[in-house]
Amino acid sequence: MTPLTREQCLELDRLDPLAARREAFRLPADLIYLDGNSLGALTVGAERSVARAVGVQWGIDLIRSWNVHGWIDLPATLGERVGRLIGAAPGETLVCDSTSVDLFKLAAAASLGRGARRKIVTEAGNFPTDLYILQGLAKLSPQIEVHAVPRDRIHDAIDADTFLVVLTHVHYRTAEMYDLAAMSARAHAMGARILWDLSHSVGAVPVDLRATEADFAIGCTYKYLNGGPGAPAFLYVRRELQESLQPVLSGWLGDARPFEFLDDYAPAPGVDRHRCGTPPVLAFAALDGALETFDGVDMAAVRHKSVQLSELFIALVEALPGADALTLASPRDPQRRGSHVSFAHAQGYPLMQRLISRGVIGDFRAPDLLRFGFTPLYLRFVDVWDAVRIFGEEMVAMPTGPSDDAPRLKVT
């Protein structure tokens, strides 16, 4: 199954039905970019869309662009395009604000209807912002308790006192995946709602929010969707819950009649009520262009290639001389793994710095994880081959013993 030669990788690329998608990306020739799970690459579409939004829409049409170029509709129009990738029905998805802010919006709104229930259940070691935002909500509403428990105790922690379960579908460190349907069923059986963070799923792993009966979801668009650095996030609210969900972060663009400038907030119909302030149009323009690369793409094909790339990477890495210094930190079973692969290495930080200096861009997560993302729309099998060859060279060349290098900043 694992190709034994570089030529076999090139042959896989020739047969790859997604191969042509790579042409939509502006990739530096001297890099193998295995960090699309953190910041997706620039596309020709995003570059063109931003240039048009700046030069024509802002520069020439100015204030009129809110109407004539549909700026005011961007949260909804982009929401529909993202919604298609996560199994949302029309009118269930909105692009706006950051993942952190969107989590606060939905968790706070859900807390208003909690009745006597007090608990939010989440995972210890979840991505920090998810934990921190819930802690902030509990600071404002001290009756709320945030229970962050290990993964294997989530199921039992969801009880009759729980009003909300907040989980990240694909774990940011290990890529371990939850069973969406099973966890939703557990939450619903106990009378709770479930909110999924899809930041490391959307655009890489097929997700069907309706079929798996999710209540709420949020996620990033700057990872596998290539929306640009800090691109606006999305939020999802199941249609059946929309009219009963009252926003707390009730900004003017979530009002039913924002241009009547009335003193009392009345929520807009449906998911639109979760709009808040004026959206950053240039950031939306980048995402708008970037999403073109997903037009007509079958997410099953994306997933198939993601698994192929990841399996190839693991097999080749584990065959390297010196591989005994590495421990696979991701699930070995591809059915339980998202689209990145992490290996623990005692000198993970300096080793990743060496890879980066050789043009193989992955990232490091303290204390010891080397993390590599596999983005099926622009990564080739031969890239995996070449990256592993360099990985092997640098592992052999590493001086042994402890290192003084301290980790530096890197955004997830």
Add this chain to the structure above:
Amino acid sequence: MTPLTREQCLELDRLDPLAARREAFRLPADLIYLDGNSLGALTVGAERSVARAVGVQWGIDLIRSWNVHGWIDLPATLGERVGRLIGAAPGETLVCDSTSVDLFKLAAAASLGRGARRKIVTEAGNFPTDLYILQGLAKLSPQIEVHAVPRDRIHDAIDADTFLVVLTHVHYRTAEMYDLAAMSARAHAMGARILWDLSHSVGAVPVDLRATEADFAIGCTYKYLNGGPGAPAFLYVRRELQESLQPVLSGWLGDARPFEFLDDYAPAPGVDRHRCGTPPVLAFAALDGALETFDGVDMAAVRHKSVQLSELFIALVEALPGADALTLASPRDPQRRGSHVSFAHAQGYPLMQRLISRGVIGDFRAPDLLRFGFTPLYLRFVDVWDAVRIFGEEMVAMPTGPSDDAPRLKVT
């Protein structure tokens, strides 16, 4: 004092010490843009900065740009540049999120330390998002009461049960200005904090937050600062209050050690704790470039020209044939007026549509206001002259009687 001829306006332009700043802007030749109080014009600096952020930083340096291009520092570095324009000391201002979200952040954080006090005092007819956000906070914290009272009753409404006063310095409809120092003194005398919305002030009206003892402030950067459509907002927290203010919207980038990925939030020192999620870098890049036009600008000179332009506009409009159909809705005293001027007209909406079709871009605010903004860095005296000439022609040409035209969307 009022120029009597177009030639006199041209002479004023020749003498204008700010005249050369206009060269930094990309203004369509066929427009007179009197809506910079809603969406500021594109600058050469913003265009260049966005192109660089997209093509070089995102496109080539990719994830490494968080460090090598200082993306991670943008909220603070841009905060300092905005802070200079509002009389903030270093370390008091942050650029992040939207005005609505930033208001929620500060009001929610202030509410944690309110003790037994229950009231937030604000103005009826304040910009809706300010009212709506406070209403949302009260929905989550039902002990909080939002008292929105008419302008002339604000002073008395601030009492010993008030923990926060939220006012907009320059009113979005009338441009009427509050006395910052007097209102701060009143709030403090009653033991309350005061939060200023500077959306219609920053970049047009000199503001000295420290001298006037403001506690908190928020504001837009897409109006007079020309940061681009939906550009990120700013927030200000007086240094003396920073360490006691606990964020509720506690996202991971407001944590003291975000890249250690810990489970428990610990606020970053100072104003940085009010960062939340990952910032939209392309929107920040536009603001970064746009702020170049304020480098070395004396805000007193900006204010002087703003008053000159506004006074000229009022005088010329009121001398038009048919001016008896207009009522000045802004304060006549320039000391009490910001940098826009509103006139009420029974057929304000169709009249504004006619002006726009002639290339004079102002905006309309229901039910009857024509609103014109005066942006000293790119507006000329001759523009005011020419705009008023067209205004006069269209007012005369207006059919009399009611109109069926319905207002359409426009973002403040």
